[in-house]
Amino acid sequence: MRNILAFDIHVPLSSFSLVVKGEAGRGVTAVLGPSGSGKTTLLRCLAGLTRPAAGWIRFRGRDLFSSADGVFIPPERRNVGYVPQQYALFPRLTVFGNVEYGLKARKVPARQRHSHVQNMLKKMGIERLASRTPGSLSGGEAQRVALARAMVLNPDYILLDEPLAALDPQTKQHIREFLRSVLKEASCPVFCVTHDLGDVRQLADRVMVLRQGRMVFEGRVEELEKEDSFVSSHISQT
Numbered sequence: 001m002r003n004i005l006a007f008d009i010h011v012p013l014s015s016f017s018l019v020v021k022g023e024a025g026r027g028v029t030a031v032l033g034p035s036g037s038g039k040t041t042l043l044r045c046l047a048g049l050t051r052p053a054a055g056w057i058r059f060r061g062r063d064l065f066s067s068a069d070g071v072f073i074p075p076e077r078r079n080v081g082y083v084p085q086q087y088a089l090f091p092r093l094t095v096f097g098n099v100e101y102g103l104k105a106r107k108v109p110a111r112q113r114h115s116h117v118q119n120m121l122k123k124m125g126i127e128r129l130a131s132r133t134p135g136s137l138s139g140g141e142a143q144r145v146a147l148a149r150a151m152v153l154n155p156d157y158i159l160l161d162e163p164l165a166a167l168d169p170q171t172k173q174h175i176r177e178f179l180r181s182v183l184k185e186a187s188c189p190v191f192c193v194t195h196d197l198g199d200v201r202q203l204a205d206r207v208m209v210l211r212q213g214r215m216v217f218e219g220r221v222e223e224l225e226k227e228d229s230f231v232s233s234h235i236s237q238t
Contacts, residue, residue: 002060005157005189009045009055009065011038011213018042018213024189030204030221031193037210039193040085043159046191047082048075059156076105081150081158085165087142089134089149096121096130099148106153120152124182140171147182158183160192164199176202200224 006023018038031039044050046057048064051072057065064073075082089098096117103113121127124144134142143163150158163179164172180203183190192203200207200221207224209217217224 003156003188004061005046005057005059005191007046007055007057009042009052009057011041011045011050011052013038013041013213016213018045018210020208020210020213020215022208022215022218024191024206026187026189027205028183028190028192028203029206029208030200031191031208031210032195032197032200033210033216035195038213039210040161042210043082043161043191043193046157047080047159048073048078049082079153079156081153081155083146083150083158083160083163085161087134087146087166089142089145091134093133094130095126095132095134095137095145098134098145099152102149102153116152120148124148125178138171139167140175143167143175144178147179151182151186155188157189157191158186160190162193162195164194164196172198179203 002025004023004025008021009018011018018041020038020042031042033039041050045052052065052067054067056063056067063069063071064078065071090101093101099120100113100117103116108116118127121130124147126141126144126148129137129141129145134145137145164175167175176199183203192199194200204221207217207219207221208215
């Protein structure tokens with residue numbers, strides 16, 4: 001069965017309701033739209049951190065959430081790689097300890113954990129940082145550690161919530177190129193929330209645009225690029 005993540009959910013929010021339906025397979029889907037349009041709420045629902053009021057979420061045909069059948073798989077039982085906006089690294093753990101954390105929680109044997117972490121640190125180009133703590137890292141380094149922590153679990157799908165927002169323009173451009181190369185190797189769906197059309201152009205294969213809790217566009221990046229008036233009216237107010 002193909003690695004398809006599909007959803008049809010309804011989530012009441014303070015000023016509107018998030019009512020969205022969509023699906024994605026392998027590759028990067030950018031979730032774009034103005035601030036407060038429901039982008040992060042969508043990611044939290046897919047991660048299992050927010051429970052929708054109604055609808056369903058499925059991966060490979062298996063219900064992760066179904067209001068009709070009373071199904072809700074909690075986040076710790078979903079094999080999800082989630083990178084929140086501020087990375088949420090554990091300040092008292094080393095880089096190695098942060099990346100190892102999920103494997104430890106799953107009770108992976110120590111020797112196997114060590115090998116997995118070492119390989120992931122090398123893949124991310126941060127093996128030299130293994131003994132450092134998050135407070136001593138640059139923004140770009142912290143972003144790589146957060147991504148390594150998510151990907152070391154070999155997740156079913158990856159959720160990135162504005163992964164480049166905290167970076168300065170020069171670092172952002174470098175990390176975009178790195179992130180694209182890493183995500184191209186992932187054989188799973190990736191959802192990346194962003195405000196930035198630059199992220200979309202360099203990282204994404206497909207785009208979902210939200211506005212006031214509704215999906216107003218879903219399609220390939222090149223299709224969105226042709227819609228100048230649409231981009232101006234629905235996306236530029238970020």
